[in-house]
Amino acid sequence: MGYSTKHKLVTSGLKLPVRLLLGPGPSNLHPRVNQMLSSSMVGYTDQQYYKVMDETMELMRYLFQTDNHFTIPISGAGTAAMETCVANLIEPGDNVVCLVAGYFSDRIYQMAVRYNGNITKVQKPWGTWFDLQEIKTALETHKPKLLTLVFGETSTGVRQSMEGIGELCRQHDCLLMVDTVAALGGVPFYCDDWKVDACYTGGQKCLSGPPGISPLTFSNRATKKIAARKTPVANWYLDANLLGQYWCPEFNFADGSIISPQPLRKYHHTTPANLIYSLRESLVLLVEEGLDNVWNRHKQAAFDFYKGLEDLKLSPVIRDVYDSADEKGGRLFSLTTVSIPEGIDGKNIMKFLLDNYGIEIAGGLGDYAGKVWRVGLMGHNANHGNVLLLLAALKDALTANGYKC
Amino acid sequence: MGYSTKHKLVTSGLKLPVRLLLGPGPSNLHPRVNQMLSSSMVGYTDQQYYKVMDETMELMRYLFQTDNHFTIPISGAGTAAMETCVANLIEPGDNVVCLVAGYFSDRIYQMAVRYNGNITKVQKPWGTWFDLQEIKTALETHKPKLLTLVFGETSTGVRQSMEGIGELCRQHDCLLMVDTVAALGGVPFYCDDWKVDACYTGGQKCLSGPPGISPLTFSNRATKKIAARKTPVANWYLDANLLGQYWCPEFNFADGSIISPQPLRKYHHTTPANLIYSLRESLVLLVEEGLDNVWNRHKQAAFDFYKGLEDLKLSPVIRDVYDSADEKGGRLFSLTTVSIPEGIDGKNIMKFLLDNYGIEIAGGLGDYAGKVWRVGLMGHNANHGNVLLLLAALKDALTANGYKC
Structure with a gap:
């Protein structure tokens, strides 16, 4: 009866790794x-x-x-x-x-x-x-x-x-x-x-x-x-x-x-x-940059990424892509699902990116589990530099896993 | 149709006052x-x-x-x-x-x-x-x-x-x-x-x-x-x-x-x-100080405050107060309701504290609206210095409003 120290956990300070979050969210805070x-x-x-x-x-x-x-x-x-x-x-x-x-x-x-x-x-x-x-x-x-x-x-x-x-x-x-x-x-x-x-x-x-x-x-x-x-x-x-x-x-x-x-x-x-x-x-921040410019930046980052995927012989899952038509259905610029090529274990690539570059991308949920990677280029993170880094890191990861790209 | 700048509010940086939060919460973050x-x-x-x-x-x-x-x-x-x-x-x-x-x-x-x-x-x-x-x-x-x-x-x-x-x-x-x-x-x-x-x-x-x-x-x-x-x-x-x-x-x-x-x-x-x-x-922080010590600190701050209220001729609403019996009902050490004396407008005192000292205390809710102040001495804020400051500021506020204490 009374005060107990049973769960009085003595722990160290919070030691968090620095990540570049290029999954489906959260993304990095500005x-x-x-x-x-x-x-x-x-x-x-x-x-x-x-x-x-x-x-x-x-x-x-x-x-x-x-x-x-x-x-x-x-x-x-x-x-x-x-x-x-x-x-x-x-x-x-x-x-x-x-x-x-x-x-x-x-x-x-x-x-x-x-x-x-x-x-x-x-x-x-x-x-x-x-x-x-x-x-x-x-x-x-x-x-x-x-x-x-x-x-x-x-x-x-x-x-x-x-x-x-x-x-x-x-x-x-x-x-x-x-x-x-x-x-x-x-x-x-x-x-x-x-x-x-x-x-x-x-x-x-x-x-x-x-x-x-x-x-x-x-x-x-x-x-x-x-x-x-x-x-x-x-x-x-x-x-x-x-x-x-x-x-x-x-x-x-x-x-x-x-x-x-x-x-x-x-x-x-x-x-x-x-x-x-x-x-x-x-x-x-949206007001300062202008929402219209922000949209364009996201679109540009997405298109840069699509181009880079092609170079790596990787394919987005969603085929329809429109350059500007706001009202058409198809690929979502802020979040791209990428098909995991045959013979590759998607988890190994994700682990490689995380361990070697601190980059987080995500795997699929539900029907897409094990079949896709999910790459988010969202907010502050949606820029050309991050796209170049991710593509280079992906190439490294794929090569290390025996994929010819 | 299309992008609108109608609600594109241009505003300044966030300019927040520094407050000592001695109301019912939130309290100041450690x-x-x-x-x-x-x-x-x-x-x-x-x-x-x-x-x-x-x-x-x-x-x-x-x-x-x-x-x-x-x-x-x-x-x-x-x-x-x-x-x-x-x-x-x-x-x-x-x-x-x-x-x-x-x-x-x-x-x-x-x-x-x-x-x-x-x-x-x-x-x-x-x-x-x-x-x-x-x-x-x-x-x-x-x-x-x-x-x-x-x-x-x-x-x-x-x-x-x-x-x-x-x-x-x-x-x-x-x-x-x-x-x-x-x-x-x-x-x-x-x-x-x-x-x-x-x-x-x-x-x-x-x-x-x-x-x-x-x-x-x-x-x-x-x-x-x-x-x-x-x-x-x-x-x-x-x-x-x-x-x-x-x-x-x-x-x-x-x-x-x-x-x-x-x-x-x-x-x-x-x-x-x-x-x-x-x-x-x-x-x-609780582990470092020890929960038992934290409890004692809150109790001590509360008792200091009760004593000071007496000196100011103010009364807590809840009469029953126990020094140590954990299981008895009565006054809550972390949050004290104080009766607003007759002839005093509680809001004026709260405004005086906020304007002159940056101290927030709160008024009553529901049945207690207009009748009580609510003072929280919670967490990090529950210490002797804050009690002294609050009592002195309260005295100043009451005196300025014609209350003899």
């Missing part, structure tokens, strides 16, 4: 973003903190390319932002269609079935995406109130074409939820132009920020649906109503109007201030 | 903890990261004073850890009793009712706590499978007596869930000795760590209940089964046994590495 993590802590009711919050929200609107007033960071991983959409937008009995062609689109489905809707999975093989006719058929057949899809599928390296989907959803009185975790801030995405109603990303990929904070935006159509719910959101931590009372109490969910003067902010949970400081800095 | 936030990022499958995870889990066992194998950090605020307990431990139809005598015990209730159990709120006035007979009656009357209570109530400054509750719950085949957010790492708490089945805290209070990461532990009785669920956990992000497959895949939920060799860890979400580095450092 030095300025990293530094901001240790800015001085203030309380969650501090006026100075409110200013940081407001700025971060406005900067996220730039990131999402949206006018949505309800644009806030979720205090958790990208998966928590995903669940924020699912928990708030699905009511018991609602018809929902989940378009699934990869690990993360399936995750949305796995999550959605826990919220007591009538969830239909419309599935295609990994590495493919959905065309407009398929989506139209799904909307007509299942009459969903919510359609979910992944724009940049981290598991397959596919970019889903967004052309016409939003319009179609509106015609069918359906909300459109889009996962942009592996893409936003790296690949052109226009939340409003594409009529997306619920969208989110993670801080740790194309934003070069820390994991644990995840931008999310809801259209007024989405918040109206939330305001009209007959049942409480089956998740307290991620309840948009309660989050809104802290982040933007001036926003009327029901009609999208702005209440003036702003009502008092109501405490919900202690937000991760350090992560929000850093997220803000990530977004300031 | 400098070493703060520094660890910006340690180098590694991937979530990196062997070096796994080592950090394992060490952090073992250090948390020391913090909780538990042998529980399932002891992990939740990637979110303390409220997310609260919801992890509620979501995993309540199945539809389960009888649950929530003991409520403050804002956070009521939050557990508000959350629990979203999970389709039969939830009974047993309520007492703010500022009180429950005696064993009241708890016995509740168990006998409602036959709950889960009893929830708050050990250190941040809204009232009450410490709930833990004497005999765990034993009583076991006799009634009921799981015991305890919130220690405002107390753990500051006030003696013995998870195993007190037979607690589910327990959590936040990183940002007595641990002097960052908000956004929250230690949680489940007893084998709790994981057995989770393993026996007939319905999936109605929350994907906080599903203990999935979290366990990443954090401790060697742990068998059903019988508490350890599977050897350890199965591969299965990815669930990108964990907030920076926060985990910092949490680990917070816990290393």
Whole structure:
């Protein structure tokens, strides 16, 4: 009985290796973003903190390319932002269609079935995406109130074409939820132009920020649906109503109007201030460089990498690649899946890169396990120098493993 | 159509004031903890990261004073850890009793009712706590499978007596869930000795760590209940089964046994590495000082503060105070509610402290709004110097507002 020293682990200081993170995320933090993590802590009711919050929200609107007033960071991983959409937008009995062609689109489905809707999975093989006719058929057949899809599928390296989907959803009185975790801030995405109603990303990929904070935006159509719910959101931590009372109490969910003067902010949970400081800095970096330039840099790095793969006689899994058409489906510039050549053990190459160069790339998940490498050129890391280094290191690794390239 | 600069906010660098945070949390980060936030990022499958995870889990066992194998950090605020307990431990139809005598015990209730159990709120006035007979009656009357209570109530400054509750719950085949957010790492708490089945805290209070990461532990009785669920956990992000497959895949939920060799860890979400580095450092600091010494330091700071309040003719709201009895209910050493004297506007005093000294204390929530100040002497901040400074600043503020002290 009483105080015990049984688990009093005496350990050394934190000894972490320096890695170049060229996998599917996290990517390396930009030095300025990293530094901001240790800015001085203030309380969650501090006026100075409110200013940081407001700025971060406005900067996220730039990131999402949206006018949505309800644009806030979720205090958790990208998966928590995903669940924020699912928990708030699905009511018991609602018809929902989940378009699934990869690990993360399936995750949305796995999550959605826990919220007591009538969830239909419309599935295609990994590495493919959905065309407009398929989506139209799904909307007509299942009459969903919510359609979910992944724009940049981290598991397959596919970019889903967004052309016409939003319009179609509106015609069918359906909300459109889009996962942009592996893409936003790296690949052109226009939340409003594409009529997306619920969208989110993670801080740790194309934003070069820390994991644990995840931008999310809801259209007024989405918040109206939330305001009209007959049942409480089956998740307290991620309840948009309660989050809104802290982040933007001036926003009327029901009609999208702005209440003036702003009502008092109501405490919900202690937000991760350090992560929000850093997220803000990530977004300031986007403003400084210009989102359009950032997109071009990612595209350029991707094309440099594609060219180098060819030289190494390696092939990206996704064949369709477009130089500029924002709305076409195909290869995702920020994350490339590369086929592991026959006779090569993918893990050996990954180990070689890590041991000899401190470079992390990742293997495949699910259907792609053992078959692909996943290479991310995201955020700060998406530059020509890293591409050259990775290609040279890859060549070394492949040669050491008996592959002729 | 296309790229828009409408929300391209041009802003200055982050300009944050330096605060001494003596409210109910967050408290100031210990400098070493703060520094660890910006340690180098590694991937979530990196062997070096796994080592950090394992060490952090073992250090948390020391913090909780538990042998529980399932002891992990939740990637979110303390409220997310609260919801992890509620979501995993309540199945539809389960009888649950929530003991409520403050804002956070009521939050557990508000959350629990979203999970389709039969939830009974047993309520007492703010500022009180429950005696064993009241708890016995509740168990006998409602036959709950889960009893929830708050050990250190941040809204009232009450410490709930833990004497005999765990034993009583076991006799009634009921799981015991305890919130220690405002107390753990500051006030003696013995998870195993007190037979607690589910327990959590936040990183940002007595641990002097960052908000956004929250230690949680489940007893084998709790994981057995989770393993026996007939319905999936109605929350994907906080599903203990999935979290366990990443954090401790060697742990068998059903019988508490350890599977050897350890199965591969299965990815669930990108964990907030920076926060985990910092949490680990917070816990290393506890080991260095010794948890027993840390508890004493908090108690000493509290008693110094009580004495100073007397000199200022101010009164803590909670009258019962015990010098050493770990198991008695009464005043919470880490968080003191102070009655605002008649004729004084509490907000003016708070503003004076903030403007003139950069000291943050907080006002009351709910039933205590406008009636109390909340003063936290938590973690690194719980020392004699801060007490002296706060008392002197308070005297200045009160005098400036016409109060004779």
